Amino acid sequence: MSEEEKTPEPSSESRESLEHAAMQDGDMQDVHAQLMREKEEPHEGFSPVPIFLMFVFAALCFWGGVYLVEHSGGYRWDAYSPDFDPNAGAPKPVEIALFDRGAKVYRNQCAQCHQAEGLGVPGVYPPLAGSDWVTGHPQVTARILISGLNGPIVVKGNTYNGNMPAFGSSGLALSDKDIAGVITYIRQEWGNSASDVTEETIAEYSNLYAGRSTPWQAAELKEDLGPIPEVAPLVTEATEAAPAVEGEAATKEAAH
């Protein structure tokens, strides 16, 4: 790389740049080292576009057009589903069974503490499965849910001393429908079998306790209970065998 470089003069521009370059003599050697091995500046060949690509392009354009027409909801500002049907009319409210509604509420709000199997956490959160607090008079559970519970309570032989928050309107504000649903659910899941609790019943209880801001204590829960609401009892093997035993057992075990 030690050859002296020639100075061809194709144009005056070149000459100026070369003269300028020649000023930095010592650098010339090194410039050439890298530049000498460089290939030519890039340029394009002229191979044709493969035909298959044009077909693919056309097919994609066709698909795109169809997709846009089918799934654009008529370009309306209020179409939010790709299957928007402007002729569908107003959507009807969906009626979910109390039990299913309750299952969803339980999973989203209660399972964190009482666990998915309703077994609670020993020493911390009481179980709901097999608990007669749950399967007894619905007003008991409604009280707990609407206004909360604290202080010691004995459930299935163990004492729990925690803090159940209020889910009624003065607390975390679950709707009456949701409270009715979740009470129905816990009364009928995990081997529990007890009656449904309707939204109307809960609405009544909510009115009753609307002004109450203190949580219940276990001792008070079964005092001054109203009549058991009239609901068609749940027909399962368990209730067929002993429909009356539960009510008595609930009143007997006031401080159990």
Place this chain on the structure above:
Amino acid sequence: MSAPQSNTQNQSPYSSANEAVRAELSVIDASIRSAALFFVISAITWLMIGTVFALLTAFKSHDPDFAGAYEFLTFGRVRSAHLNAMALGWGNNIIFAVGLWIMARLCRAPINHKGILLIAGVFWNIGLTVGIVGILMGDLTSVEWLEIPHYATPLLAISYALIGVWGVMAFRFRKGDHVYVSQWYILAALFWFPWLYVVAQIMIIWFPARGVVQSVTNWWFAHNVLGLWLTPMALATAYYLIPKVLGRPIYSYYLSVLGFWALAIFYNWAGVHHLIGGPVPVWLISAGIVASIMMVIPVIVVGINHHMSVVGLHKEVWRSPTLRFIVFGAISYTLVSIIGSTMALRTVNEVTHFTHFTVGHAHHGVYAFFTMIMFGGVYYMMPRLLKREWPSATLIKLHFWACALGITIMVVALQVGGWIQGLEMNNAEIPFIDTVQNTIPWLKARSVSGLFLTVGHIAFAINFFWMLFAAGAVRAKQGPTLLDDSKEGGAA
């Protein structure tokens, strides 16, 4: 001496055998040297800073108590600092360096007034520093890809304007008749970026649009930073260096044209795919999905063009540090784009949206494609600017392997973990906390991959600064630094 010239265009006026052209190139390189060096040094510095933020973010993602007591390092802020340090610090600076150098060379115009470029670059770095400190102090905007606080963005806009205008002027005063594909991409990107940035700033930050129009603007902007700024610059670099190093023409001019215009038309509608399922009229979303699928066209076109230009010369590709990185990047481009188009399909999106899958995809594009290509660009450019060779082939190999392995592990971990996360999230029976817990092993793998990348970056930085400062040691070296022990001269 050099490897045999390609035999199709021996008499090309662009052949480096031509003394005048070589001299011209040397003058151009000399004229842009200080500006390009400044931008490369800035870029590498921000790369290291961004890597530190990245490691912090990665560790915090599976270990929330890691540095958890410090408000200025809280996850939301440090993650945003990482993104902006990498995108604007590493990304923009390296684009200014490599992109402008390629533009200058192709326009065959030595730059004038390089003082302006340097001043603009200094202001860019100052603005970015102020912005990143602002993010850590809590002034971030919480608008994705636009987190820099409002007090720093005007400085960035002005710096950019100065640099961008310079690029356009270089094109305006170019010599020669033919305009090469890289020049289209660079010119277009220089024009698109400020439009995107200014519109986004105005419609989201300064005079916020009503409701979700902000979100539509946000994702039009953010996706186009990837598609109309980073992508064209990376493609321009690949289009310049693949034929340059190999001494072969690009396969097809017609494919280049098709690829360029298809990218220009389709890419900028695709951004709405970030809002699939969101509170936006469905026609906008469907348009975004269609555009995302149509992107398959320019991606295949570019893939064919690059592949056919490289076919038969794989040994050369492997030996050359430049091409090893660039071809890795080019292959990643095809892969990440196909995955991206697939992610836009509603059934796939239902699973991947809101998960780490998207994060993996973003890094696949910005790192495996853009960053690896830019590494290749630096490996080619520096010997021409500094008139020295890279001191250590070992460090280059370490850089390559650490980064290639690192990014592969990261993308696989985040996308597998993200897919599982999405499936679980769509199953309401699975408690949410479980979906979080199940991502943790994958996030730990991501942290490991981050360590790999850190090693690669350190190797790169050491090699670079050694080359920059230890002049005496490397100047004596003859021949390019290649990645095998062959004594042949050849591509670098």
Place this chain on the structure above:
Amino acid sequence: MKNLPLLFCGIFFALAFSFVGLILSSHIQLGSLTQTTETLVPSDADETVLVMVEGDPLYPAQPVGFAQQGKDVYISMGCIYCHSQQVRRADFGADIDRGWGPRQTVPRDYILQDRVLLGTMRTGPDLAHIGGRPLNADWHHLHLYNPQITSEGSTMPPYAFLYETREIDGAPSADALQFAVDSEYGPDAGYEVVPTRRAKALVEYLLSLKINYSLPEAPILE
């Protein structure tokens, strides 16, 4: 392609195409959305025209002061990078099933937000309707102070720096955080943890996020 003006035109129109088609057209379609009553009824004058119901409250509700300050804290902490605020429709994902909202969110839900925080990550749950879920201020304060208290195994970072640990002066403050007895996260004996103004504002903001109203284009169906 060597003609600069022509090339420039093409580049310009390529981006103008999406700028007009996406940005300007969504601005036209959605930019003039206003509050509305939950349902619309045919007007008296012309049965084919639907009008708002007189006297019914307007939705979405105007955001309230202190909650807005909380939104600034939300933005300053970057909560959006783990939490989204949008509920997907019932047949796309399990958002409604998970109780993240009673219905899909639509553009009108966001028209009064000065900065829309839709988010794109769900490292944590969606928050569009977090105020409508039965989680009260106490729960939020404990959760923010250290997420492990309420959600063990969570990867959410602790925001203890939004709280002040101080000596109990006579009686404990009303807003001191209530830790469980013997909780490993509670303060030392004789100390209490109180929320700073920022923490209170943030919790107010979270409690204000509710999609508990219908809209004519998006009624609550369940």
